[in-house]
Amino acid sequence: MNISKFTFILAIISTVFVFACGSEVIKEVPVEVVKEVQVDKIVKETVVQVEEKVITVTPTAIPGGGTAISVDMSDFVLESNEPNPVRGGILRMTFGVSVKHTDHHQMPVAQGAGPHNLTVMYNGLIRMNPNTGMTTIMPDLADKWEISADGMIYKFHLREGVKFHDGSLLTPDDVVATFERIVNPPDHIAIGIQSLFTEIDTIKDGGDNWVIFTLKRPSAHQFNAFTMLNATILPKKCLEDNNYDVREVVCPGTGPFKFVDYIPGEYMTFEKNEDYWNPNLPYIDGIKMIHAGGTARGVNVITDVADFAWNTSEDGYAQAQADDRVHSKRMPNTGSNYFGWNNAVAPFNDINVRKAFHLATNKHNFTRVSLGSAKPSRWIPTLAEGATPEEEFFNLAGWRDDNAADIKAAQQLMADAGYPNCEGFPVKTMVGYKPDGAGPVSFMDMINTNLGCDIQPRAVERALVQDQYAGDAFKAGTEIVMHLVPVQAIKNYTPFMLGLYGTGSSQNFTNYSNPEVDVLLDTMLGELDPTTRAAFTRLVQSKLDENPPLILFGFDSHRAVWGPHVHFPMDRRTQSIWGRVDTIWMDKR
Amino acid sequence: MIRIKNLLIIIKSNPLTLFATIILIVMLVLALFPSQIAPMDPQKAHYDALRSPPTMQHLLGTDYAGRDVASRMIHGVRTTLIIAFSAVILSKTIGFFWGMTSGYFGGWFDLLTQRIIEVMLSIPSLILALLLLAGLGSGRLTVIIAIAVGGIAGTVRIIRSSVLTIKNMAYVEAAKAMGTHPIIIIFRHIAPQCFAPLLVVASVSLGGAIFAEAALSFLGLGITPNAPTWGSMMSVVAENYLRPLWWIAIFPGIALTLTIMSFNLIGDELRDRLDPKLKGEVKDN
Amino acid sequence: MYKYIFRRVLIAIPTLVGVSLVIFFFMRILPGDVVDAMVTDETGAMVFTEQQRESINESLGLNRPLYVQYGGWMKDVFTGDMGYSFWTKISVGEHIRRRAPMTIEITVLSLIISWVIGLPVGILAAVNRNSIGDYFSRGIVIFFLAVPSFYAALGFLIFFVLVFTWRPPVDVIFFWQNPIQSLYVALPAAVAIGTGMAAVIARMARSSILEVIREDYVRTARSKGLANNVVITKHVLKNALIPVVTISGLQFGNLLSGSIAVEMALSIPGLGALLAQGLADRDWMIIQNLVLIFAFAFIVINLIVDIIYSTIDPRIRYD
Secondary structure: OOHHHHHHHHHHHHHHHHHHHHHHHHHHOOOEEEEEEEEEEEEOOEEEEEEEEEEEEOOOOOOOOOOOEEEEOOOOOOOOOOOOOOOOOEEEEEEOOOOOOOOOOOOOOEOOOOHHHHHOOOOEOEEEOHHHOOOOEEEOOEEEEEEOOOOOEEEEEEOOOOEOOOOOEOOHHHHHHHHHHHHOOOOOOOOHHHHHOOOEEEEEEEEOOEEEEEEOOOOOOHHHHOOOOOOEOOOHHHHHHOOOOOOOOOOOOOOOEEEEEEEOOOEEEEEEOOOOOOOOOOOOOEEEEEEOOHHHHHHHHHOOOOOEEOOOOHHHHHHHHOOOOOEEEEEEOOOOEEEEOOOOOOOOOOHHHHHHHHHHOOHHHHHHHOOOOOEOOOOOOOOOOOOOOHHHHOOOOOOOOOOHHHHHHHHHHHHHOOOHHHOOOOOOEEEEOOOOOHHHHHHHHHHHHHHOOOOEEEEOOHHHOHHHHHOHHHHOOOEEEEEEOEOOOOOOOHHHHHHHHOOOOOOOOOOOOOHHHHHHHHHHHHOOOHHHHHHHHHHHHHHHHHOOOEEEOOEOEEEEEEOOOEEOOHHHOOOOOOOOOOOOEEOOO | OOOHHHHHHHHHHOHHHHHHHHHHHHHHHHHHOHHHHOOOOOOOOOHHHOOOOOOOOOOOOEOOOOOEHHHHHHHHHHHHHHHHHHHHHHHHHHHHHHHHHHHHHOHHHHHHHHHHHHHHHHOOHHHHHHHHHHHHOOOHHHHHHHHHHHHHHHHHHHHHHHHHHHHOOHHHHHHHHOOOOHHHHHHHHHHHHHHHHHHHHHHHHHHHHHHHHHHHHHOOOOOOOOOOOHHHHHHHHHHOOOOOOHHHHHHHHHHHHHHHHHHHHHHHHHHHHHOHHHHOOOOOO | OHHHHHHHHHHHHHHHHHHHHHHHHHHOOOOOHHHHHHHEOOOOOEOOOHHHHHHHHHHOOOOOOHHHHHHHHHHHHHOOOOOEOOOOOOEHHHHHHHHHHHHHHHHHHHHHHHHHHHHHHHHHHHHOOOOHHHHHHHHHHHHHHHOOHHHHHHHHHHHHHHHHOOOOOOOOOOOOOOHHHHHHHHHHHHHHHHHHHHHHHHHHHHHHHHHHHOOHHHHHHHHOOOOHHHHHHHHHHHHHHHHHHHHHHHHHHHHHHHHHHHHHHHOOOOHHHHHHHHHHHOOHHHHHHHHHHHHHHHHHHHHHHHHHHHHHOHHHHOO
């Protein structure tokens, strides 16, 4: 063999070798990617170009993928990330939604009734660490945990001596009872986070203050699901005494704050739990949650009527950004409205009609009418694992802004389906809570203008929106329902996709059924390697592009506002996850 | 009865009446030909001009969904007028017949009527309308009914008192003595005398009906959402008050004020001309 | 005179009963709404079985025959128990206690404003009949009569936000706790409603004065040589004000209904806003009892007006 050929082969081998090793390197180390993005901010009618940092974090490797894991964090003590915290004071927080009942798990996973309000009085087994921006896991009620090598058994050891607010001791029985209700809810209630715990098979008291969860198969997301804000432990006695339905009763919790009272539409108050199992916390004496409308929440912080707001309106945020007296930050959120039709009956059982609707709606117009809040989202939030970067999918049909060609194609598809210029199209109404809002108005406008249809809005009360899926109009295929997606705080969006797009799933109100997607999602549930999962996710997204189940309005962002005297690591948060403020403290005033 | 020539004289006599008549004619034209007059489709969203203040392209600006405010206002005229007129016609018709029969026949029916009227008058009409809408649900017909119900009691009272006065007049007594059937007495002799007060009450009620329709849509209880009515356009601004899109609230409000004012002025003029006794205002030239 | 008062009060009672019947009847036209809204929520579908739905019906008493329900409601009202809001589970009485002071404050201020502005305008217009000032003020009156109160309120809000970047606070602030802040909340609303009422008062005052001026006893007073303003104040005003007082009482109804839209426009947490919220939620307990209270207030106010009327004008008593 001559030298040039040998060099060539060597070059190829080394290239392959480098690639192989290179990808290994990328797989093992979580990488923080910081993007600088140009954002238009409208501040008092002048448009200011500002650079905003958008931070995305790739997920950590999933435990149990081959090695047994044993974690002992019993000497971990949570405290403020800043030195010399000041004790005392009542935190005035503004929130927006009327809390309709007090069952922390029956609260919907979707936005609306605020599990974050009651979160301050409960604990889960493990949680995400606010001091690292909610990216790493830390102990909550469990100070030690073990995961079997095959990923099928999770064991949690409960801290000793933890008391509920009524003085009773926390035991494994409480954990078992709580999770039994989550995994197998009785007939008369509906548990919002059930869809995130589908892989659990049995829950048992393992003796010596251990609780043992056995899974049906190894799962990529199941362990992280325990960090969810409302995967909290309720006392068994309270559950039993109330027939497992505690919507009218505030069950005592183990958390840093105790419930005091609630005047709907006005405020909810909590006081410090003096016997909290973490003797350091909390620093403040209590929380007063003040009910206020969207813009008012930001304004309240600016005018010092409140100290902290998890979310305010775009108007309130612009005001806060322009005001030196407060801090504000925009963080991506995982809530979105969607427009859902009945995929099981005509006309939407025809894939042409579905595609036509997808192509005829310019998702960037949703961004415009929401003042930049809702971004086009390709079936999952952009911060989810495996999401397509915007630069890529903003060029795809159905997702691009310059969509004259898409509209033409949509019109042709409608004609092919037998509804040229929407003649004879049976869909007459779109129903929602506020169908005269900018979002639904622009949806109807695009469909009516681009396809020639005549869809009119219909309003129902917020609590009845979901009922419309069982209504005659929807069942006959003549109505579209505007609803909210379930919110999920963990990065692996497989459970979400399963819930919304999986055949027969509890959140799949649109009766969408795509066998290819079902198979992919089922595989992903058990797939432990994140890169492979990401690849599968891309595949699912393109399958949904070809066969759209609904139209997403777009996942938006939340805009937090807080006073400079408030000490809480908001700067590290990369996602809008509301809830625990046990490490918050305020300067003396 | 008023003849056309007299009508023109009346209108020209008072500058305010002239002003009101012009406004009403303009409203009528807008109500009859909205699509021809409005510059754009009221439901069409203009994404390049979202939330735009008044410009050359959109003379009265656009709303939060990019829809042209002027076009929406023009299309709103028809809805407002139809609802207001329907409600007034309904309530005055019912009130007229009820008041007449109650006043003429008297007896237990009259007593019952009086009690019912007193009860109805004890609930402010807007609140009565809200109550009805809560029970019946929103929609064009229910809004008309809700507004109409509030106007019945006052009409009954006025017509009834007119009838009581007329009933005792000599010619009515004579007709009764001649054995004329009550129905004929009512329609031939009494009713025509009641038209004047009826007209006055009706014209006054029109302004109130327009206000009621606007208030109901402002509160979100009007006809279908998205339909361009002046009241519903104003309700959006109330929620987003930090950077208010003032043009969405101010212009429909001006239109509302002008329309109500015009109906009130016409009503005043009618009152002055037709029945000085009723208006309680001394006419002075 | 006491006989007259007694008779008026006696008549008011069946009126009140009639009002309660009307409210009750109107609300029951479409049954089942609230229960439907309660048994499902945003996550699950029907959360209860048919059997449990029945038991909810029973616990709310919606199963009983209508007259029993009505009787129960009336009994509760008389014992001061206005039930519990379906949605918030807080007693309606508690809601009202928190919200009423704000609305009462607005009402009282509106009344004061309407008299303080309306009377002088009306009197001056009457006394200077047919002058430029008279025509001008009649024009203004016509304008303010036509402006919808919630539009005026919205206009103030927009003006203050755009020009002064200030808006009134949106919390419940009791007058006795913090009078200045409380006035910040109530005044814009009171001005919006009060100016409309002032126009009515001005108009009524003007026409009433003009009518009285033509009366014989005024001519007599003038011919006695009394100065004009003495005539006006001593003889004319006292009698002319009677219809004005009456109309104020009747306007109270407009005041109450106006407060609903105005409170919504200014985001004021008063009784009007409570009613609007209750209507949106189909919360019958709130709607029923609140409307009853509104009607009750209206009847009482008019009763008081009638009694005052009868003390001033003896002719009425012998009706």
